[in-house]
Amino acid sequence: MARIAVIPGDGIGREVVPEGIRVLEAAASLHGVPLEFEWFDFASADYWTRHGTMLPDDWFDLLRPYDAIFFGAVGWPEVVPDHVSLWGSLLQFRRGFDQYVNLRPCRLLPGVPSPLAGRQAGDIDFIVVRENTEGEYSSIGGRMFEGTERELVVQQTVMTRVGVDRVQAYALDLAARRPARHLTSATKSNGISISMPYWDERMRQAAERRPEVRVDQFHIDALTAHLVLDPGKFDVIVASNLFGDILSDLGPALTGTLGVAPSANINPERTFPSLFEPVHGSAPDIAGRGIANPIGQIWCGALMLEHLGQPRAAAAIVAAVESVLTAGTQLTPDLGGAARTEDLGRAIASEVARV
Amino acid sequence: MARIAVIPGDGIGREVVPEGIRVLEAAASLHGVPLEFEWFDFASADYWTRHGTMLPDDWFDLLRPYDAIFFGAVGWPEVVPDHVSLWGSLLQFRRGFDQYVNLRPCRLLPGVPSPLAGRQAGDIDFIVVRENTEGEYSSIGGRMFEGTERELVVQQTVMTRVGVDRVQAYALDLAARRPARHLTSATKSNGISISMPYWDERMRQAAERRPEVRVDQFHIDALTAHLVLDPGKFDVIVASNLFGDILSDLGPALTGTLGVAPSANINPERTFPSLFEPVHGSAPDIAGRGIANPIGQIWCGALMLEHLGQPRAAAAIVAAVESVLTAGTQLTPDLGGAARTEDLGRAIASEVARV
Numbered sequence: 001m002a003r004i005a006v007i008p009g010d011g012i013g014r015e016v017v018p019e020g021i022r023v024l025e026a027a028a029s030l031h032g033v034p035l036e037f038e039w040f041d042f043a044s045a046d047y048w049t050r051h052g053t054m055l056p057d058d059w060f061d062l063l064r065p066y067d068a069i070f071f072g073a074v075g076w077p078e079v080v081p082d083h084v085s086l087w088g089s090l091l092q093f094r095r096g097f098d099q100y101v102n103l104r105p106c107r108l109l110p111g112v113p114s115p116l117a118g119r120q121a122g123d124i125d126f127i128v129v130r131e132n133t134e135g136e137y138s139s140i141g142g143r144m145f146e147g148t149e150r151e152l153v154v155q156q157t158v159m160t161r162v163g164v165d166r167v168q169a170y171a172l173d174l175a176a177r178r179p180a181r182h183l184t185s186a187t188k189s190n191g192i193s194i195s196m197p198y199w200d201e202r203m204r205q206a207a208e209r210r211p212e213v214r215v216d217q218f219h220i221d222a223l224t225a226h227l228v229l230d231p232g233k234f235d236v237i238v239a240s241n242l243f244g245d246i247l248s249d250l251g252p253a254l255t256g257t258l259g260v261a262p263s264a265n266i267n268p269e270r271t272f273p274s275l276f277e278p279v280h281g282s283a284p285d286i287a288g289r290g291i292a293n294p295i296g297q298i299w300c301g302a303l304m305l306e307h308l309g310q311p312r313a314a315a316a317i318v319a320a321v322e323s324v325l326t327a328g329t330q331l332t333p334d335l336g337g338a339a340r341t342e343d344l345g346r347a348i349a350s351e352v353a354r355v
Numbered sequence: 356m357a358r359i360a361v362i363p364g365d366g367i368g369r370e371v372v373p374e375g376i377r378v379l380e381a382a383a384s385l386h387g388v389p390l391e392f393e394w395f396d397f398a399s400a401d402y403w404t405r406h407g408t409m410l411p412d413d414w415f416d417l418l419r420p421y422d423a424i425f426f427g428a429v430g431w432p433e434v435v436p437d438h439v440s441l442w443g444s445l446l447q448f449r450r451g452f453d454q455y456v457n458l459r460p461c462r463l464l465p466g467v468p469s470p471l472a473g474r475q476a477g478d479i480d481f482i483v484v485r486e487n488t489e490g491e492y493s494s495i496g497g498r499m500f501e502g503t504e505r506e507l508v509v510q511q512t513v514m515t516r517v518g519v520d521r522v523q524a525y526a527l528d529l530a531a532r533r534p535a536r537h538l539t540s541a542t543k544s545n546g547i548s549i550s551m552p553y554w555d556e557r558m559r560q561a562a563e564r565r566p567e568v569r570v571d572q573f574h575i576d577a578l579t580a581h582l583v584l585d586p587g588k589f590d591v592i593v594a595s596n597l598f599g600d601i602l603s604d605l606g607p608a609l610t611g612t613l614g615v616a617p618s619a620n621i622n623p624e625r626t627f628p629s630l631f632e633p634v635h636g637s638a639p640d641i642a643g644r645g646i647a648n649p650i651g652q653i654w655c656g657a658l659m660l661e662h663l664g665q666p667r668a669a670a671a672i673v674a675a676v677e678s679v680l681t682a683g684t685q686l687t688p689d690l691g692g693a694a695r696t697e698d699l700g701r702a703i704a705s706e707v708a709r710v
């Protein structure tokens with residue numbers, strides 16, 4: 001029995017999470033995977049309004065026993081500033097549960113038009129491995145000479161050998177298991193002159209362990225350009241926290257919509273629960289209208305099943321998504337259709353039984 | 356008489372700078388603009404090999420009297436690591452001459468196919484205003500517990516009120532002069548929790564001065580996605596040093612090639628010379644073959660003439676570039692043609708006289 005903590009969060013998170021669960025339940029029952037879901041209302045603006053914090057004090061002990069966390073999206077800037085809500089919830093989970101690998105597959109799916117000219121399903125298929133606990137997302141720094149002309153802020157980027165080595169090793173091992181055996185390291189060592197040369201130095205060292213993987217590196221500025229001009233040449237990309245964040249929004253945009261992109265925040269040692277969330281946010285602009293694309297959330301279910309050791313149930317979900325997209329009759333507005341969130345979710349759930 | 360310091364630098368810098376000068380001379384003589392060029396060999400790997408430094412000790416006094424610096428590209432990693440060559444030259448100029456505005460127009464030109472489906476010349480036309488002296492490009496930080504498992508590096512991002520305010524004000528004023536009157540601020544205040552909220556706070560404050568400009572903000576991850584999905588909705592984008600760097604490679608990629616993108620490193624007060632350089636680098640992979648696209652360098656000449664108060668001569672260069680691209684008979688390989696760097700340069704120079 002795998003126990004799943006469900007945290008829908010804010011905005012469209014609440015609309016897509018039920019569809020993710022619907023599809024998970026379909027796949028689980030078909031493949032005999034026993035799943036148990038428990039819902040939590042924290043990590044949301046509502047919770048903030050009632051309690052003045054994003055999480056209960058005992059969130060760590062509360063969530064720790066679960067096998068995984070199925071997460072929607074958090075953020076409702078009208079009620080609580082984004083940096084407060086995010087640092088008070090999602091970023092706590094990533095760091096507290098040492099989910100140091102953030103996996104973000106970017107794949108051009110059938111039936112989803114790419115904004116790039118002449119690209120077909122299959123032409124874009126890479127995965128971003130993002131460092132998820134340190135780097136540019138530090139909470140160290142502050143402000144000085146406040147309110148005067150001399151005012152300044154300082155914020156630290158912190159990279160540790162442990163932190164850099166483990167994510168690079170993970171990416172290298174992942175690349176070694178894929179047919180292309182190609183790993184690209186995102187850097188900016190020509191401009192960011194202390195932290196990024198260190199990242200490069202550790203990457204060179206790590207690469208020696210796996211001569212069978214072709215390792216190259218691109219500066220982040222050039223990398224965004226190459227991704228637009230020739231996305232097919234990338235396989236696995238390993239990146240710092242900030243660069244991984246950028247690449248994993250750009251990548252899904254190249255595959256047509258952020259609405260379909262999933263992400264897995266993984267603690268590879270399984271000491272703590274891993275967390276599965278779509279790349280998109282809570283999207284206040286379309287929340288409450290029932291038109292959000294649930295595929296990112298549904299695809300998260302597949303990543304979660306894989307993590308739980310259920311590759312067949314996971315594959316069934318991905319196949320069902322592809323087949324519903326190919327059919328093209330139940331698409332949400334972002335995909336050019338008129339279906340509602342629930343229609344697309346139901347279509348995929350019933351397809352799971354057939355593929 | 357405007358005095359121009361010419362620094363070709365490394366690699367294709369040496370091949371495109373002569374074409375830039377060729378076109379500048381054509382435009383200058385036609386419009387009666389007296390220009391005087393003086394060439395310098397520093398800021399190059401050759402100079403490094405001979406002197407062990409990238410610049411002579413007196414570079415500041417040497418270059419300061421010039422009205423502008425016409426710069427190629429620097430970097431030759433086989434001889435000197437990029438962070439050494441860049442911090443030893445280009446980044447010195449930007450900081451030493453307080454060129455705090457880096458202007459990078461991104462325009463889809465006629466005859467240059469965009470990688471984006473269905474975009475025509477004119478559909479993409481925005482300008483990135485990049486902060487150019489502080490932010491993520493700091494030289495403060497270091498390494499600790501070197502060589503042990505506990506090793507870590509720390510690097511500071513530093514944003515000052517002076518630094519943030521002046522570049523945001525410049526961008527706001529620029530937006531006010533353009534028909535769309537639209538300014539987008541690139542941020543990441545949901546994740547980078549100290550420096551970027553400060554950037555946003557100052558932007559809100561600055562915006563009050565110009566209610567006629569519509570100011571919005573996007574997190575850098577989402578912004579790269581929006582630029583790919585709907586580039587036409589952007590006009591002026593103001594960004595920190597790192598984010599501006601990324602956006603001004605992504606933007607030119609959307610317009611088909613980095614080879615045509617210019618950039619101006621401006622000291623608006625004219626206390627110090629401004630520097631004009633293409634966005635592309637020294638491109639060791641194609642250097643020495645005479646096939647580099649000189650348009651980025653040539654367009655820099657137009658930006659420089661504008662800065663020198665010669666808008667008609669500047670416009671003549673841009674018009675000549677557009678007309679040669681439209682004709683399409685003298686294109687370099689990156690544009691799908693077979694012309695050599697010099698052919699394209701000569702074609703634009705003779706067109707200058709006719710437009």
Ligand SMILES: CC(C)[C@H](C(=O)O)[C@@H](O)C(=O)O
Pocket residue numbers: 190191221441600634636
């Ligand atoms: C070469 C590098 C240091 C430089 C930068 O990052 O500023 C370049 O990418 C640029 O955009 O001018």
Ligand SMILES: CC(C)[C@H](C(=O)O)[C@@H](O)C(=O)O
Pocket residue numbers: 086245279281545546576
């Ligand atoms: C919401 C934000 C803090 C978060 C991040 O930057 O990590 C998001 O963009 C993501 O990619 O998961």
